Amino acid sequence: TEEDDDMLPRIGIIGAGIGGTSSAYFLRQLFGEKATIDIFEAEKVGGRTAVIKINGLNYEAGGSVIHTKNKYMVKFAEKFNKSALTHSDSFLGLYDNKGIVFETSKWAPIALAKLIWRYGFDLYTIREWTKNLVASKFDRIYEFQDKGMAFTTVDDMLRAMSEDFLNMTQHSLRDVLREVGVSQRFVDELAMAAMRANYGQTVDVHGFVGAVSLLGAEPGLWSVVNGNKEISEDLLKESKASFIEAKVLSVALMKDERGTGNIAYEVEYEETHPDKKDKTNSKEYDIVIVAAPLEGSKSKISFVDFTNPLPSISQKYHTTIAMFVQGCINKTTFNVNSQGDFPPDMLTVSPDVFFNSVGLLSSVNPEKQPDVAPEADQAVWKTFLNKVPSEEQISILFESRQDLRFVEWLAYPEYSPNMKLPPFQLYDRLYYINAVESAASAMEMSVIGSRNVALLAFNQWFNHFDKIDEIHLPVPASKTEKDNSEL
Numbered sequence: 001t002e003e004d005d006d007m008l009p010r011i012g013i014i015g016a017g018i019g020g021t022s023s024a025y026f027l028r029q030l031f032g033e034k035a036t037i038d039i040f041e042a043e044k045v046g047g048r049t050a051v052i053k054i055n056g057l058n059y060e061a062g063g064s065v066i067h068t069k070n071k072y073m074v075k076f077a078e079k080f081n082k083s084a085l086t087h088s089d090s091f092l093g094l095y096d097n098k099g100i101v102f103e104t105s106k107w108a109p110i111a112l113a114k115l116i117w118r119y120g121f122d123l124y125t126i127r128e129w130t131k132n133l134v135a136s137k138f139d140r141i142y143e144f145q146d147k148g149m150a151f152t153t154v155d156d157m158l159r160a161m162s163e164d165f166l167n168m169t170q171h172s173l174r175d176v177l178r179e180v181g182v183s184q185r186f187v188d189e190l191a192m193a194a195m196r197a198n199y200g201q202t203v204d205v206h207g208f209v210g211a212v213s214l215l216g217a218e219p220g221l222w223s224v225v226n227g228n229k230e231i232s233e234d235l236l237k238e239s240k241a242s243f244i245e246a247k248v249l250s251v252a253l254m255k256d257e258r259g260t261g262n263i264a265y266e267v268e269y270e271e272t273h274p275d276k277k278d279k280t281n282s283k284e285y286d287i288v289i290v291a292a293p294l295e296g297s298k299s300k301i302s303f304v305d306f307t308n309p310l311p312s313i314s315q316k317y318h319t320t321i322a323m324f325v326q327g328c329i330n331k332t333t334f335n336v337n338s339q340g341d342f343p344p345d346m347l348t349v350s351p352d353v354f355f356n357s358v359g360l361l362s363s364v365n366p367e368k369q370p371d372v373a374p375e376a377d378q379a380v381w382k383t384f385l386n387k388v389p390s391e392e393q394i395s396i397l398f399e400s401r402q403d404l405r406f407v408e409w410l411a412y413p414e415y416s417p418n419m420k421l422p423p424f425q426l427y428d429r430l431y432y433i434n435a436v437e438s439a440a441s442a443m444e445m446s447v448i449g450s451r452n453v454a455l456l457a458f459n460q461w462f463n464h465f466d467k468i469d470e471i472h473l474p475v476p477a478s479k480t481e482k483d484n485s486e487l
């Protein structure tokens, strides 16, 4: 009825990365066709899943990959009929300032033998550890969410999955791994290399993000043909939210102008679409969802006229530089005879090395990829760094180049044990999806955060308080129920 429609909220989402677009999708499912959902983004849809075009081919600009156990990303890919682009696993090198300290091989059985020779059964121990963490603890979040349950803080969400996860955020990855029983060499080399490649940091991060990083270094990872950003685009389309190409300037607390006596928010924004450029506008919402980092971002949102202070968010963000070079690896630096001898995944094991990783890229459009391997100087490489490199540093890495691009990316928080985990709820009906990144930043984590915020907003709107911050599952979900759950 019309009366029921009056009960539906006007929702403004700030940010159209995977977190923002998936929250629009979940909110539409929960509130139905008639709720108003707007989504603001100054640049393109996709955020960390954006692509970059080099010489007519597209490449993933960020570092986002999907693990086969990532239930939401896998289901979205299935739902939107996406094909998988699998990532090759075998030939890997480890580099410190003195040179290549270890490399596997182009031939998988030899690669495996070399790994066992150097690290014994550590790889097996770690694989069993992560497999067990996912199956017995991490997967519980999907059961909570399928039952409509939500959490106001990241602490409570982790505690609901397992008290062990909260503990892992209080200890360094180094200490957590020693407890698991792997060798010091594994910690100093493979765990360190995974942290540097995935998060630009070291094994001094907390253990939870460390476990995610190790999962992000397992074989069998994949991404979506044509780019992961297509998932964000499809979610946005499916949500039927209105896309507003604009930079949000402020969120002001106000009284609902419709005279309901409720609070509302006025979102002020500057249009960025070329046809309306620089025009400032504002819109009123009942619920506002922030789906972009609140700290460290160049365009800071002001929160004005709040009667009580907002929780302080001291989540310092790490800037990652992705450098794209079409050209030839420097054979002298890496002491290799030919380009083909250089491991296509070169990781680093020391914070003193000025780059975090160098990897040979494949285009996200396999059908446009030439059938024959490209000439050495046509190869495209992605280097992750913590700072923009000098010209000299670029030449240390590449002896010749035809193209050079940089993408600067406010990628993930700086992680440390005992860091404060920000809340999902900033104020009455004001929510923060990126709080989840303090536990770990990855596409699946953003979707988990976004579904949590959508459920929290829904439960609070309709006073379903029994479904908020209940850290125990009411009834264990049966396998069939879990497998049939519809997203």
Ligand SMILES: CC(C)=CCC/C(C)=C/CC/C(C)=C/CSC[C@H](N)C(=O)O
Binding pocket: 062, 063, 064, 065, 066, 067, 070, 130, 133, 134, 138, 197, 198, 199, 208, 211, 212, 213, 215, 216, 217, 441, 442, 443, 444, 445
């Ligand atoms: C901590 C446990 C037990 C499970 C986590 C499951 C999960 C979220 C796995 C994701 C693994 C993955 C694909 C990590 C990628 S690392 C971050 C990446 N560089 C990015 O920027 O997204």
